[in-house]
Amino acid sequence: MRRRRTIGLAALGAAAALALAACGGGSSGGGSGSSSGSSSAAGFNAAITKVVNPSNHKGGTLTFADSSTTDSTDPGNTYYAFSWNLTRFYTMPLMTYKSCPGQCGLQVVPDLATGPGVVTDNGLTWTYHIQPDVKFEDGTTVTSSDVKYAVERTFDRAKLPLGPNYFSLLLKPQKPAYPGPYKDRSKNIMGLKAVQTPNPTTIVFHLAKPFADFNYVVAIPQTAPVPPNKDTGSNYQLHPWSTGPYKFQSYQLNKQTTLVPNTFWKASTDPQAKQLPSKIVINWNVNANDLDNRLLAGDLDVDAAGTGVQAAARAKILSSPTLKASSDDPISGFLWFAYLNTVVKPMNNVHCRMAVEYGANKTNQQTAYGGPVAGGAIASTVAPPNVLGQKHFDLYEATTKPGGDLAKAKSELQACGQPNGFSTGIAYRSDRPKEVQAAQSLQAALSQVGIKTSLHGYPSGTYFSNFAGVPKYVHNHNLGILMGGWAPDWPDGYGFFDFITAGDTISPAGNTNIEELNDPVVNNLLNKMAATNDATTRNSYTAQIDMQVMKQAAILPEVYAKSLLYRSPNLTNVYVQPYYGMYNYAVLGLK
Amino acid sequence: MITFIVRRLFATIFLLIVVSMITFAIFFLIPRLAGQNSYELATQYVGRNPTRAAVLAIEDKLGLNAPVYLQYARFLKAIVFGTHYNSGTSTTYCPPPCFGYSFKTQQPVWPQMVSDIPVTLSLAIGAAVIWLVGGVTIGIISALKRGTLFDRFSMGLALVGVSLPIFFTGLIALELFSYKWPIFPNVQYVSFSTNPLLWARNLVLPWIVLALLYAALYARLTRAGMLETMSEDFIRTARAKGLRERTVIFKHGLRATLTPIVTIFGMDLGLLLGGAIITEVTFSLHGLGLFTVEAVQNQDLPEILGVTMLAAFFIVIANLVVDILYAVVDPRVRH
Numbered sequence: 001m002r003r004r005r006t007i008g009l010a011a012l013g014a015a016a017a018l019a020l021a022a023c024g025g026g027s028s029g030g031g032s033g034s035s036s037g038s039s040s041a042a043g044f045n046a047a048i049t050k051v052v053n054p055s056n057h058k059g060g061t062l063t064f065a066d067s068s069t070t071d072s073t074d075p076g077n078t079y080y081a082f083s084w085n086l087t088r089f090y091t092m093p094l095m096t097y098k099s100c101p102g103q104c105g106l107q108v109v110p111d112l113a114t115g116p117g118v119v120t121d122n123g124l125t126w127t128y129h130i131q132p133d134v135k136f137e138d139g140t141t142v143t144s145s146d147v148k149y150a151v152e153r154t155f156d157r158a159k160l161p162l163g164p165n166y167f168s169l170l171l172k173p174q175k176p177a178y179p180g181p182y183k184d185r186s187k188n189i190m191g192l193k194a195v196q197t198p199n200p201t202t203i204v205f206h207l208a209k210p211f212a213d214f215n216y217v218v219a220i221p222q223t224a225p226v227p228p229n230k231d232t233g234s235n236y237q238l239h240p241w242s243t244g245p246y247k248f249q250s251y252q253l254n255k256q257t258t259l260v261p262n263t264f265w266k267a268s269t270d271p272q273a274k275q276l277p278s279k280i281v282i283n284w285n286v287n288a289n290d291l292d293n294r295l296l297a298g299d300l301d302v303d304a305a306g307t308g309v310q311a312a313a314r315a316k317i318l319s320s321p322t323l324k325a326s327s328d329d330p331i332s333g334f335l336w337f338a339y340l341n342t343v344v345k346p347m348n349n350v351h352c353r354m355a356v357e358y359g360a361n362k363t364n365q366q367t368a369y370g371g372p373v374a375g376g377a378i379a380s381t382v383a384p385p386n387v388l389g390q391k392h393f394d395l396y397e398a399t400t401k402p403g404g405d406l407a408k409a410k411s412e413l414q415a416c417g418q419p420n421g422f423s424t425g426i427a428y429r430s431d432r433p434k435e436v437q438a439a440q441s442l443q444a445a446l447s448q449v450g451i452k453t454s455l456h457g458y459p460s461g462t463y464f465s466n467f468a469g470v471p472k473y474v475h476n477h478n479l480g481i482l483m484g485g486w487a488p489d490w491p492d493g494y495g496f497f498d499f500i501t502a503g504d505t506i507s508p509a510g511n512t513n514i515e516e517l518n519d520p521v522v523n524n525l526l527n528k529m530a531a532t533n534d535a536t537t538r539n540s541y542t543a544q545i546d547m548q549v550m551k552q553a554a555i556l557p558e559v560y561a562k563s564l565l566y567r568s569p570n571l572t573n574v575y576v577q578p579y580y581g582m583y584n585y586a587v588l589g590l591k
Numbered sequence: 592m593i594t595f596i597v598r599r600l601f602a603t604i605f606l607l608i609v610v611s612m613i614t615f616a617i618f619f620l621i622p623r624l625a626g627q628n629s630y631e632l633a634t635q636y637v638g639r640n641p642t643r644a645a646v647l648a649i650e651d652k653l654g655l656n657a658p659v660y661l662q663y664a665r666f667l668k669a670i671v672f673g674t675h676y677n678s679g680t681s682t683t684y685c686p687p688p689c690f691g692y693s694f695k696t697q698q699p700v701w702p703q704m705v706s707d708i709p710v711t712l713s714l715a716i717g718a719a720v721i722w723l724v725g726g727v728t729i730g731i732i733s734a735l736k737r738g739t740l741f742d743r744f745s746m747g748l749a750l751v752g753v754s755l756p757i758f759f760t761g762l763i764a765l766e767l768f769s770y771k772w773p774i775f776p777n778v779q780y781v782s783f784s785t786n787p788l789l790w791a792r793n794l795v796l797p798w799i800v801l802a803l804l805y806a807a808l809y810a811r812l813t814r815a816g817m818l819e820t821m822s823e824d825f826i827r828t829a830r831a832k833g834l835r836e837r838t839v840i841f842k843h844g845l846r847a848t849l850t851p852i853v854t855i856f857g858m859d860l861g862l863l864l865g866g867a868i869i870t871e872v873t874f875s876l877h878g879l880g881l882f883t884v885e886a887v888q889n890q891d892l893p894e895i896l897g898v899t900m901l902a903a904f905f906i907v908i909a910n911l912v913v914d915i916l917y918a919v920v921d922p923r924v925r926h
Contacts, residue, residue, distance in 0.1 A: 069885075071638060072696075079639050158648035159679045159697075162638035165645070182679035233679020234697035252706065253698055254885060255877045283779070285885065286875040290765060297770045299777040461890060465634035465641045510634070510641035 041325035047567055047575045047583065048330050049102050053591065055572035060590035062277035065295075066304040067288035069254050074237040075221035076153045077160040081333075081487065081580050082306045084221055088273055088586035089259055089280060090242040091224030094128050094147065094203075095215050099272040099587050101575035106388055106491045108219050111272060112142065112243070116215050119533055123210030124172075128218070130201050135264040136227060137247040144197040145190065146225035149181065152192045154222050156180025159234050164489060166217045171195065172206045182233060189228055210531045212538055216490030245275035245586075257282040274573065276589030289313070292566070296323065301568045301590070306582025307332070308563030314374055317566060326567045329373055332581030333491070334561035335384050336369055336376065336435075338426075338442065339482040339515040340554055343471070347424060347480035351416035353553035356481065357396040359409035361445040365558040366402075368437035375434070376559035378402055381546050382501075384560040386578045388492040388535075389542030395550045398557065409449040421450020424480030427468050430457025435483050438558065442481070453481065469511040482514050485561070491579050493542025494529045501549055502526050515554040522548050592915075599914070603907045608667075610903040611896065615663050618892050629655040635890055636694045653694055666691060666896065690897035695889045700897040704882065710780050711878035714870060715863035717794055718801035723856065726806035730813025731845065734821065745810060752807030761800045761873035768796060780876050797874045801867055805859060809852065816848035823847075853916055861909025865902025 042052040070083040075091045078084065088096065096111035098104055110116060112134060117126035134142045153160055154167050159182050171194035181189045190197075196204040207214070230241045239248045245267075246259035259280040267275065282304055286294075292313035294300045303309070309317065317323040338360075340353040347353055362378045369375030380394035397405050413419055428439035436457065443453045456479060458467045467473055468482045488496035499505055503518035525541045525548070532538045549555055565582065567574050570591050577584035622632065633650035634641045650656050654665065668674070669689040675682050676692055676699070685692070690700040729749070733742040768774045775796050781789040820826065821844050829839045866880030875881070879898055886894035 156648075156679070157637070157642070157645035158652040161636065161645055161649050164639075165642060185680070231680055233677075233681070235678050237696070238698075253696055253703060254882075255706075283875075285877065285881060287872060289762070290873070290875050293765065293770045294777065297773065297776070461635045462631065465637075465646075466631050469641075509643065510646075 041322065041569060042567075044324050045328050045330075047101065047328045047565075050575065051101060052567065052574040053572040055589055055591070056274075056276065057572060057589055057591065058276050059278050061279040061281055062302070062588060062590060063300040064280070064282040064302045064304040064585075065286040065291045065300050066282065066284050067286055067291055068305070069284045071162045072237045073248075073251065073257065074160065074240055075224040076150060076226065077163045077237065078221065079163055082304055082582065085306065085577070085580045085582065085585045086282070086304065087221040087224065088244060089246040090240060090244040090248065090262070091221055092134060092142075092243040092270055093219060093221050093223040094130070095219040095223075096272050097219065097577065097579045099577070099584055101577075103386075103578065105575075105577045105584070106386065106579055108215050108490070109272065111219075111270065112147070112223070112225065113218075117205075117218070123212065123531060123533065124207050126205045126207065126214050128203050128205075130203065131269050132201050133266070134243055134269050136225075136230075137242040137262045137264055139264050140227065141200075142225045142243055143200040144203040145200070146227050147203050147223055148190060148192065148195045148197050149228045149231070150223055150226040151195055152178070152181045152189070153226060153231070154180075155192070156182050158182075163222055164220060166220070166489075167222070170207055170211050170214070170217065172208045181228070181231075212530055212533045213490060213492060213494050216492065216495060219490065245270065245273050246280055249279075254284050256284065273586040274589065276572070276587075295566050295568065298568065298570065301571055302583065302585070302588070303566070304585075306563065306565065306580065308374060309566055311374075313566070314564050317564065318373065323566070326569055328565045328567060328576055329562050330565070330576040330578070330581055331376070331384055331386055332487070332561045332563050333384060333386050333579070334376075334485050334487040334581070335379060335382065336365075336438070336485045336558045336561055337379070337382070337483075338556040338558065339468075339484055340556055341474060341480050341482065341515050342518075342552070342554055343516045344424065344475055344478055344480045346416060346418055346422050349416040350553055351412045352418060352422065354396070355409045355412035355416065355418075355449065355451065356446060357553050357556055358405045358412060359446050359449045359451060360442055360556055360558075361404045362398045362402040362558065364441040364445060365438055368441045369434050369559050369561070373562065373564055376562040379557035379560045382549050382555050382557055383493065383496055383542055383546050386491060386581070387488060387496045387542060389539030390493075390546070391543035393543075393547065393550075395547075396553075404445055404448075406449055413449065413451075418450075421452060423452045423454070423478075425456050425478050426453045426481045426483065427456045427458060427463075427474075427479045428483040429460040429463045431460050439483055442483075464512070464514075465510055468514055470509050471506065471511055471516060472508065474514070474516075481556075484514065487581075492529075492539060493545055494526060494538070497522075497542075497545050497549070498526055498530075501545065501554070517549065517552060517554040519548060519552055519554075522552075596911070596915070599911050603904075603911065606907055607900060607903055611667070611900055612663070614896050614899045615659075615666065618895055619662060620659050623659060690900070691893035693894050694891045700893050703894075704879065704897055704901055707877055707879050707882050709782060710876050711864060711866055711871070711880065713780070713783070713790065713794060714797055714801065714867055714876060714878060715860060717798045718805070718867075718870075719856070719860050719863070721798055721802035722805035722809055725802065726809025727813045727845075727852065729806070729810040731817055731840070733810065733814045734817030735840070737818065742814075746814070749807035749810045752803045753811075755803070757800055757804060757869045758873050760803060761797070761870060764796045764800050765874070778874050780878075797870050797876060800873075801863075801870045809855075812852060812855065813848060816851060817844060820844050820847045850917065853913055857909045857913030857916075858906070861906035862902075864905035864909065866898065 046052050071080050072078045075087045092112040094113040095108050098107040098109045112130050113128040114131055117128050119126055130144055151167050155178050174193045178192050194206045225243055227241055238251050242262045245262055245265045247262040249258040249260045251257045261275055288310050289312055292309045295303055317327050340356055341347050366375050366378050378398055380398035383390040426439050428435045439455055446453055486500055499512040501517050501522050503523045505513045506516050522545055525545045529538050529541045572589040572591055573587045574583055629650050630646060633646050633655050636649050637645045654662055671687055673687045673689045674685050676685055685699050692699055729745050733745050736742050769776055769778055778793050778796055781793055783790045826844060829843050866883050868880035871878045871880035872884055883898045886898055
């Protein structure tokens with residue numbers, strides 16, 4: 001009797017569990033619901049050069065997931081590439097990137113503006129006209145004052161500390177310095193004198209000095225219009241006022257964002273975006289491996305971060321022809337490299353730095369970063385291939401002798417007066433496993449030519465602010481080699497090289513020119529780039545700067561980073577936007 | 592009993608203050624003693640552009656340049672009296688208990704924690720019911736059938752359950768029952784009020800995975816306790832008096848065994864209510880455990896302080912409830 005009752009209870013429990021499994025439908029929060037590989041795939045890397053599954057089919061819930069969170073959904077306060085990609089759902093900055101695959105996608109084109117900036121006053125004045133019939137999500141018409149206010153917000157670094165600060169650097173300063181619109185609002189709203197709005201559809205920027213890349217600067221989401229009466233300061237991230245095809249329905253911080261169609265958006269005013277899904281859901285803080293498994297199972301559509309699948313999923317994808325045919329391995333736009341400091345002795349001698357260039361084992365560095373698929377292609381130039389004007393060259397045999405050229409390394413050591421090698425430190429971010437491996441690999445390779453290195457790991461949160469980016473610290477601790485990575489804020493040579501190679505960017509804290517290069521040829525070329533409006537001429541300087549930086553051996557390029565992305569077969573209009581190095585989110589739809 | 596409860600509540604408040612002081616010291620004071628100044632601390636919250644002006648602005652805004660004791664006093668005052676916060680366009684009042692504003696998101700910490708509590712409660716209580724019922728039942732049967740195949744098998748299984756970490760069993764469970772055979776697909780938290788069936792369905796795997804570890808412990812604990820108790824003289828007396836075996840086992844044997852089980856259950860549940868970190872991370876459930884992980888990763892000090900104090904509160908309250916339950920379980924305690 002007792003046994004029967006026990007067995008009965010156990011059976012009841014099991015039945016309840018199975019009944020629950022049957023209830024509630026196939027998916028609980030969106031997601032397309034069907035498993036991967038159910039339709040014919042377009043082929044490996046198909047989305048790098050063409051649009052996969054082109055379609056204007058509407059409907060469905062497009063589901064994203066991210067293993068972390070965004071820095072902010074406020075377009076004025078974000079600096080992550082994937083976040084800028086996502087803002088295209090709900091913003092229209094003055095300019096944007098053309099929605100097309102391949103090199104085409106590196107072109108900056110008008111978005112809210114009717115055309116690129118009209119440049120006058122010897123490059124000091126940029127005038128944009130905005131489309132007269134773009135509306136916010138409540139039907140009010142966007143005016144130039146809303147764009148000016150959006151720019152003004154970026155000046156208050158206490159309220160909006162996370163986004164770029166180009167406007168405060170480039171615009172003509174005023175005295176006293178403009179504090180932003182949050183202090184003394186009655187006085188400071190529309191108080192930025194360097195930006196004028198002579199009429200509701202015209203906005204004029206006055207620069208401190210000529211800057212030919214200004215169209216790229218206004219393509220950053222910070223120029224997405226913000227109506228002053230809808231701004232809620234640090235709370236604006238909870239509901240940015242939309243001008244894009246979608247608007248915020250709800251945002252549970254760090255959990256889930258839901259977007260629904262913006263009924264006041266018109267496709268004719270925003271040809272770079274589409275309004276196809278009925279709803280967009282973004283789930284934040286999903287376990288990374290769980291996210292990949294859901295992606296492969298068809299329970300979600302896109303990994304929002306766009307930095308590629310984890311190791312376990314990568315192995316599954318690469319070992320399955322079906323899954324591999326639904327994946328892409330684009331260059332992300334990031335370069336992983338080592339800064340070779342030009343001040344710390346004896347690295348201040350160019351031949352000692354050249355010894356490091358020849359001595360490094362590029363194949364092992366590539367392996368450290370994840371191999372040719374997950375890590376990237378061995379780099380021989382500083383600029384990755386998706387920087388406008390980049391040209392291939394190979395001064396130190398990175399691609400012809402990827403294992404290193406020890407004979408030439410030793411010859412350079414002779415030339416720098418260190419025939420038996422020398423000692424220096426390698427700095428790296430200790431909580432980044434790939435960077436740790438890369439530092440160890442570099443240490444091992446250089447030891448073969450007599451360059452003895454000590455490893456110094458630092459937390460990534462303070463690596464640039466407190467250690468590698470503080471020249472005094474670098475000098476005092478003999479850090480001749482510092483690991484790092486870089487991607488440009490815009491895809492031309494100036495956007496890539498200025499912060500990391502210009503002499504005038506060396507600063508006592510938060511330094512980005514960590515090799516402390518102050519080369520007159522590089523500085524002069526960068527100045528010419530900034531002042532040259534003609535794109536062809538400007539882009540021709542990219543390769544020249546690259547060559548000069550490499551001649552100075554100021555940077556040891558390691559890999560042009562790649563990410564293995566899985567392309568859900570249920571997605572339409574899928575292609576890699578080369579500026580972001582991930583799929584273009586603004587045009588995605590569902591079958 | 593009332594006096595006892597009041598005394599314990601006062602002790603709880605004192606304990607929470609001590610916990611807050613220790614946590615504050617760990618995250619605010621020790622870095623200072625190690626040489627980190629407030630400017631260096633502020634650079635972590637300025638994103639990719641740590642210009643001097645931006646860092647100073649954040650340092651001032653977050654109050655990091657004030658003396659540590661003043662920062663602590665402000666923190667305590669906000670918990671008791673609330674505080675005002677300027678978002679830029681308006682000043683809002685953060686009512687007590689106000690655990691301050693996240694350094695990263697600049698949003699109040701308490702509402703975020705409150706929204707995570709139902710997830711952790713659902714996970715912890717559901718798993719607790721399973722492990723308590725399952726573990727104790729198996730322990731009783733094993734004790735009564737000592738030496739049999741059932742006893743050996745169940746204790747062996749308990750050993751396996753104790754040995755396997757949650758992140759392992761969780762991943763296996765997901766791989767098998769969520770991806771390979773989608774019996775429980777797309778596991779994510781749905782609130783009970785939204786859809787009770789979906790709420791339960793999506794929690795079955797996390798419940799079982801979490802309960803497996805604890806059930807194993809409770810099975811072994813119950814078995815050991817029952818074996819000891821059932822050999823006592825009063826059990827023999829009860830049988831000699833002609834009581835039914837069921838009455839002997841449950842009214843006399845189990846009741847005496849329950850005391851240590853109740854103690855440990857209180858501690859375990861209290862700990863879990865502060866966040867079942869590994870389970871929540873494995874299944875991406877946005878409870879207090881995942882909140883804790885994010886807070887530590889972001890070095891978001893107000894969030895770290897808030898969740899630490901909340902976890903301490905749950906543990907203390909759980910132990911208070913356990914102490915009260917003693918009087919119910921063991922009449923000797925009442926006198």
